[in-house]
Amino acid sequence: MKRTHTCGELRSENIGDTVVLSGWVHRCRNLGGLVFIDLRDRTGITQLFVDPKQNPDAGKVAATLHEEYVISVQGKVQARPGDMRNSEMPTGDIEVGIEQVVVENSAAPMPFNLDDPTVNENIRLKYRYLDIRRSAIGDHLQLRHRVAKVIRDSLSEQGFTEVETPILSKSTPEGARDYLIPSRVHPGRFYALPQAPQQYKQLLMVAGVERYFQIARCFRDEDLRADRQPEFTQIDLEMSFIDVDEIIAVIERLLVDVMRDVKGVEVQTPFPRLEYADAMARYGSDKPDLRFGMELTDLSDVLAESEFKVFRSVIDSGGVVKAVCAPGLSGVSKRQIDEWTGTAKSFGAKGLAWLKVEQDNELNGQIAKFLGDEEKRKIVENTGCKPGDILLFVADKPKVANTALGRLRCDAAKLAEIIPEDQFVFAWVVNFPLLDFDEEEGRYVAVHHPFTQPVAEDLDKLDSDPGGVRAQAYDVVLNGVELGGGSIRIHRSDMQSRVFQSLGIDEDEARLRFG
16 A cells, blocks of 8 residues: 555545555554554654444454554545544544555564653663654654754855865864774774864865855764763854854854744844853853843942951952842742752852841841841842842852852742743853963963954953953853854964964974974
């Protein structure tokens, strides 16, 4: 039998048609007189039925079916009785009365229930070919396909050329260890799998391609992270004769196209832009979630003369005292506060202080007795807290205070249930630091990589204040997740030499490492 329709296709207008369907038996129900079968393929589910008294041959075959048998059926589309219609299924208004059924393949008992979302992940991965049959996994593959198509269409319309670059290549200095492949024809030598197509896309720019893109496979031999595997895919781009504004315009159009064509969501442009320093100071993160407020407040000026020695000593030594107000969480348990304290310490903070806001904006709690009335009044005024809120304080170096409170900001917002799940808030974080001082190595290191172009007005600081030099680097962020990033690359050898010097890399080492 040759399939005429898919299992997610039939509707009321098909009533009376004779059709042939093929797929997997999702569920069987023998109700005494009738046998009902839910037949599934990649497009959906259609309900079938057979009356063994009316059709003994088909009924006999139907009685032998089990979950995941592969079958083909021929039958007539009928309207479901009114009380049996299923409005939650696209095919819920119809069913197919089986006239003929063929078992294409039988199936052994399933190692797990496809409908059970709590199945152990190790079992799901062992039987990945079965796990993909689940609608959620199949939907992910369809979504990925649609996103890739929109990417290709959008970038093609913007003048880009898709180019595949080699996988087996020479190892170059990157951010992680390479995976190495031994060469059979060159014994004792190895290819490296690319961490990104860095060298090749720059060669394409030299070759005059000007606008290149690739949905590129990348490999990094590094520890697993929640959002990173040893091999992953990225949208890789390179452009010539452009500036940051033009790059941002290209990426914004790409993301708008993806959101509209795949999610059905219209996104407004331009996306808001935040300086890196501003993002860290206000949100404690270089990938801030802008769906809610809860900005960090610097209280160093308010507490500069405080009698609370912990705060005073940090401020006197050049540190800061910052706070975040968690709305409606004054009733949290000591256990929750201890958990927040552990989180703060994991980011390097020495501890976490807190105050609960009670009626008439009275501050009570752990450190209240060490603060004067005027200090309390200014804390309430500066943070905008209200009765029922809780204030969380970290006193430390600016970087530690920002990152610790940035994490607590997100944790507390989730607990307070104030994050709108149906919003998509994009943003750019721009002008990252070019260099960062590594305390262990006692020298400056590149924040992104050593080929990032400094901001023009900061060039004079390369010798006098390397840590104050900003990079022409940018990240695009969605709901607290970094979607991607890049930079304007250095294209002049004299500029590259100056940056290498700031990193402590002399000419001989540069030639040895980079050619």
